Amino acid sequence: MPEPGLEIDAISKRYGTVVALEQMTFDVRPGELFGFVGSNGAGKTTTMRIALGVLSADAGQVRFAGSPITHETRRHIGYMPEERGLYPKMKVGEQLTYLARLHGMSAADAKASTERWTERLGVAARRDDEVEKLSLGNQQRVQLAAALVHEPRILVLDEPFSGLDPVAVDVMSKVLKEKAADGVPVVFSSHQLDLVERLCDRIGIVRSGRMEAMGTVSQLRAGGAVRLLVDAPQAADGWAVNLPGVTVLGRDGAVTELELADGADDQVVLRAALASGPVREFARKLPSLTDLFRSVVTEHHHEEAAA
Amino acid sequence: MSTPDVRMSPLSGVGLVASREISTRLRSKAYRISTLVLLVLIVAGIVVLKLVGGSSGPDATLGYVPAAAPLSAPLTAIGNSVGQDIATQPIADEQAGIAKLKDGSIDALLVQGADRVHVQVEKDLDGNLKNVLTVLAGRVAQNSEILAQHGDPAKVDAAVASASVDELPPLEKPYDYDSQQLVLGIIAGILIYMSLLLNGQSVAQGVVEEKTSRVVELLLSTIKPWQLMAGKVLGIGTVGLIQMLLIGVVGIGAGLGTGVLTISVSAAVGTVIWLVVWYLLGFFMYSIVFAALGALVSRQEDVSGAVSPALMLVIAGYVVGISVLPSDPSNKFAEILSVIPVFAPTLMPMRLAMGGVPVWEAVVSVGLVVLLIPLLIWLAARIYRNAVMRTGAKVKLRDALRAA
Numbered sequence: 001m002p003e004p005g006l007e008i009d010a011i012s013k014r015y016g017t018v019v020a021l022e023q024m025t026f027d028v029r030p031g032e033l034f035g036f037v038g039s040n041g042a043g044k045t046t047t048m049r050i051a052l053g054v055l056s057a058d059a060g061q062v063r064f065a066g067s068p069i070t071h072e073t074r075r076h077i078g079y080m081p082e083e084r085g086l087y088p089k090m091k092v093g094e095q096l097t098y099l100a101r102l103h104g105m106s107a108a109d110a111k112a113s114t115e116r117w118t119e120r121l122g123v124a125a126r127r128d129d130e131v132e133k134l135s136l137g138n139q140q141r142v143q144l145a146a147a148l149v150h151e152p153r154i155l156v157l158d159e160p161f162s163g164l165d166p167v168a169v170d171v172m173s174k175v176l177k178e179k180a181a182d183g184v185p186v187v188f189s190s191h192q193l194d195l196v197e198r199l200c201d202r203i204g205i206v207r208s209g210r211m212e213a214m215g216t217v218s219q220l221r222a223g224g225a226v227r228l229l230v231d232a233p234q235a236a237d238g239w240a241v242n243l244p245g246v247t248v249l250g251r252d253g254a255v256t257e258l259e260l261a262d263g264a265d266d267q268v269v270l271r272a273a274l275a276s277g278p279v280r281e282f283a284r285k286l287p288s289l290t291d292l293f294r295s296v297v298t299e300h301h302h303e304e305a306a307a
Numbered sequence: 308m309s310t311p312d313v314r315m316s317p318l319s320g321v322g323l324v325a326s327r328e329i330s331t332r333l334r335s336k337a338y339r340i341s342t343l344v345l346l347v348l349i350v351a352g353i354v355v356l357k358l359v360g361g362s363s364g365p366d367a368t369l370g371y372v373p374a375a376a377p378l379s380a381p382l383t384a385i386g387n388s389v390g391q392d393i394a395t396q397p398i399a400d401e402q403a404g405i406a407k408l409k410d411g412s413i414d415a416l417l418v419q420g421a422d423r424v425h426v427q428v429e430k431d432l433d434g435n436l437k438n439v440l441t442v443l444a445g446r447v448a449q450n451s452e453i454l455a456q457h458g459d460p461a462k463v464d465a466a467v468a469s470a471s472v473d474e475l476p477p478l479e480k481p482y483d484y485d486s487q488q489l490v491l492g493i494i495a496g497i498l499i500y501m502s503l504l505l506n507g508q509s510v511a512q513g514v515v516e517e518k519t520s521r522v523v524e525l526l527l528s529t530i531k532p533w534q535l536m537a538g539k540v541l542g543i544g545t546v547g548l549i550q551m552l553l554i555g556v557v558g559i560g561a562g563l564g565t566g567v568l569t570i571s572v573s574a575a576v577g578t579v580i581w582l583v584v585w586y587l588l589g590f591f592m593y594s595i596v597f598a599a600l601g602a603l604v605s606r607q608e609d610v611s612g613a614v615s616p617a618l619m620l621v622i623a624g625y626v627v628g629i630s631v632l633p634s635d636p637s638n639k640f641a642e643i644l645s646v647i648p649v650f651a652p653t654l655m656p657m658r659l660a661m662g663g664v665p666v667w668e669a670v671v672s673v674g675l676v677v678l679l680i681p682l683l684i685w686l687a688a689r690i691y692r693n694a695v696m697r698t699g700a701k702v703k704l705r706d707a708l709r710a711a
Contacts, residue, residue, distance in 0.1 A: 052528040054696060071531070079528045083698070085521025090331065101323055102529040146525065 004066045005029045005185035006154050011050055011060035013043075013209075020046045021209040024060070028154075028185040033176060035196035036189040037293060038206030044189040045082045047206075048158050052079050064154060075103045078152030082159050082189075084143050086131045092118065092142050093127035096149045103150035110149070117145040121171065137165050144172060148179075155179055157188035161195055173199055197289040205296050212296050220292050226260045227285040228269060234277030243272055257285070320530040324538025325545065328513070332546045341505075342550050349558040357567045365394040367414045367436045370404045373397065375417040378424065378443065382417075384468070385442050391435055401427075415440075423447060482663030484636045487570050488578075492661035493633055495582050498554060499656050500625040503589050506547035507621070510594040511601030511614045513539050514695070518605050523695055532692040533684075540594045544587070551586050555579040574662075581659045588676045589652025592683060593617060599687035602694040603702045613701070624653035636661045646672045648679045 006028045013021040021043045028034040036044050049055040051062050053074050062069045064076070086095055093114055100110035118124040121141045126134055131142060140163060147157060155176070161169055176199065180186050190196050196203060197217055204214040213220055232239070233254040240246055240256060245264025249257040260266060266284075273279045287295075332338050366386075371379055379395045386393035396413065398404040404416040408429045415436060419425040424444040426432065432440075450460040514536075517523040526535055559575045562568030568575065600613045611618075624644065631638045636658070645654035651672045658664050686708075694707040 049524075054524055054527050075529060077528065079525065081521065081524040081528075083521040083524060085523070085525060087516075087522055088520055098323070098327055099525065099529075102320065102526065 003030055004063065005032065006051070006156075006187065007061075007063040008047060008051060009061045009063060011047065011057045011062070013046055013050065013055070013058050019209055021050075021057070024206070024209065024211055026204050026211055026214055028187045030183045030185050031180050032185055032202060033180045033200045034185070034187040035200035035203040036187055036206065037191070037193060037196055037203060037289070038189075039297060042206040043209040044206055045158055046209075048079075048082075048156050048187075048189070051156055052077060054081075075150070076153040078147040078150065078155045078157075080143060080147040080157040080160050084140070086139070086142060086146065088132035089130050091128055091130055092123065092134070095131060096142070096145055099146050100149045103152075105150055113149050113151065114145075117149050118142075120175075121145050136163065137168055140164055140168060141171070144175070148175070153184060155184055155186040155188070157186070159190060160188050161190050161192050169195070193289040193293060203289065205293055207297060213292070217289060220289075221287055225262075226264075226266070227287065228258045228260065228266060229255055229281065229283045229285050230258065230269065230273050230279065231255045231281035232273040232276050232279045235273060236276065239276050240269060240272060243269055255281070317531070317534060320534040321538040321541065324530070324535055325542035328539055328542025329545055332509075332543065333549075338546065338550075342553065345550070345554055346557055349554055350561050353558070353561045353565055353567050357565050365392040367391065367433060368394045368396065368412070369415050369417060369436075370396050370398040370407055370413040371417040372401055372404060372419075373399075374420045375425070377421040378417055378447070381446055381464075382439065382443055385446070386439050388468075389439060389442075391439055393436075393439065421447070422451065482637065484661060484663060485570065487568060488574070488660060488662045489633055489636060491568075491570075491575075491578050492636070492657040492659075493629065494558070495578060495660040496625060496628050496632075496653060496657035498551065498582065499586055499589060500621065500653055502547050502551055502586055503593055503621050503652065504618070506543055506590060507593045507597045507618075508610070508614065510540055510543050511597040511610050512607060513543065514598050514601035514691075515604060515607055515610050518602070518695060518698060519607065521698070527696070532695060533688045536595075536598050536688060536691050540591065540598060544590050544594065547590060548583065548586065551583065552579075555582055578660045582656055584673070585652055585656040585659075588673065588680075592648065592652065592676055592680055593621060595680070595683045595687045599690040599694075599707075602691045603704065603707060605698045605701075609701060620649045621653060624650035628654045628657045632657055632661065637663065642668070646675070648672075648675045651676055 004027070008024055008026050011021050011024045012019075024043065024047055026034070036047075038044050046055065050057045051069070053069070053071065064073050067073075090098075096114040096118065097107075097110045100113055101107060105113065114127075115124070118127055121144060123134075123138055123141050123145065126138060126142075131139060134142065144160065147155065157176075160172055160176075164172060173195070176186055176188070180201075200217075202214065202216050203220060205212050205220075227249070230240075231254050235254075235256070237251070238248075240248055240258055243264075245261035246269060247259045247261070249259055251257070258269065260269075270279070270282055273282065369382065376397065379397075383393055383395060398407065398413075398416065401416070401418050404413070404418065405427070407413045408416055408427065411429075414428070414433065416427040417425065418427050424440055424447060426440055449463070453460045453463055517526065517535075523535075556579065559568065559579060563572065563575060596617045597614050600617060601610055604610060604613045627641055627644060627650070631641045632654075635641075641654060641658070644650040645658050646668055655664075655669070655672050659669065690704070690707040694702040
């Protein structure tokens, strides 16, 4: 039994007749980076707002370290709202110090922490500038600093990578990894699936307010069908059509893409390819998170169409 | 990694929000300039009053040609009996008189003879002067009739002059309003009105600023809506109070210093204290409402529309006060309104500065506002909590009240 971190337990939320969240359940363990993906309107932001106490849930519970989260323990959360926002006419340094103090830090600690994080995120030179005078990229860095300045014990970030330049993406990724390495549970939502795949220990795919699939990238892949790429230049068209449990997805020049049904033997495929002549490449194609995401979303479209 | 201590009392959250409001506002150029301008206006107004007050001349100056000379003495006497200070000066002939009329050194010219009143003016005859002249004309006609009946006009005049009204003691002793206190009342009314208008609006604008910049979501993840609202109201209220005290003290000080104000120091201090008390009561009552109404909208352009229902009440009280009280300080309608909580903050300080407010009225009006404030806080907190996170279209008041 792993040590409990942030637990979202069967949260439901309705707006009139619209169901925003239905029994949303997942947990983020200490030291884990959890990626939260889903289409727009799937319920990611609503879940995060409920975790932060900005919205109230109709049912369900949010727990931290095993006990229900309270107004006091929420102060340990570092939050980056989807709707970015800081006081436009307040100076960067004062603003971060103010936010740190609202989280319960003493004036001296808040000031020291502001200095540390502005330096770490490369906006130290702008501490005495008003936020509205900063470029959009620098405003994003200040926003991240606002989530980190009170040394949170949980990080909840809504779309932290949107609108960042590649350098800032690297800075952000590094910071998140470091925080996780310190034992902080980190959950963030993103539409940049390649980034989520690269960074996250576990991923949750949300659809229509429900958690549809959750696990490590390899666990999620395990559920999908195996795909093969075979580069056999001398093989005739349709060389693999009659192999047992094999579906030909397409051929691009010498490369044929195949999908294997459950229990189909890839060695049979290899022998058939070798029989046609030389085989330059024979590889399992791992489905990307994008493919997995599409299959989760489209599966349901079919179900809904059939229903 | 050591965990920072995050236990924080609810009030320290309010204090943090309030001190942010105070420090950002006190440092803002707009605040400093507007305070300075108000101070300069007040001091300049007092200096102007001093200059104008020093050069008080007669109410009217009449010239008379030699033939009309007998009219001069009765004219001054009649003027005195009705409270008009009329100066007269002899003029050689009508030509010279017309020249003086044109250059404005006399207001009217008596011409022709003394058997009838013939008056020449440049444009029109002042109403008060016309009354005096009408009485004079009557006296002239009367005298000629007395002479025709062989009587002695001088005896009649003496009898008339000695006649007076026997004034019985009034059934109810009226309050003797001091003209300076009336002016103080008007100034108190204007100050309270402007403060409520400016500071109340800036509470609403501050709420919308947080909504527009979306910083409110970050703030509400650390403190509760009521803390944010209370901190904002307290902070802006303090800033407004500093401004009000500065204006009150400088204004009264300059008034007493230049000698324009001759009321006692204790009355002046009393006025400032009442001003501060009513500013605080009025500000808290209205700014809580303004905060809730401001939370309904998401754009600065919509603020004035959202707060206008509450603003109307402030304006209504002020308009009644400023249009009725200076000429009729004991007006019954204004007296009743000044005890009703929504109008009290604008009307009561004016009446208190003018004087003559029964103690029970002052106590009841303060008490009612003090009772109303907790109710308003409860209502406003509910509206604010439900509306402040909803951006986009204006939230309907009914929805904000209903949503749990």
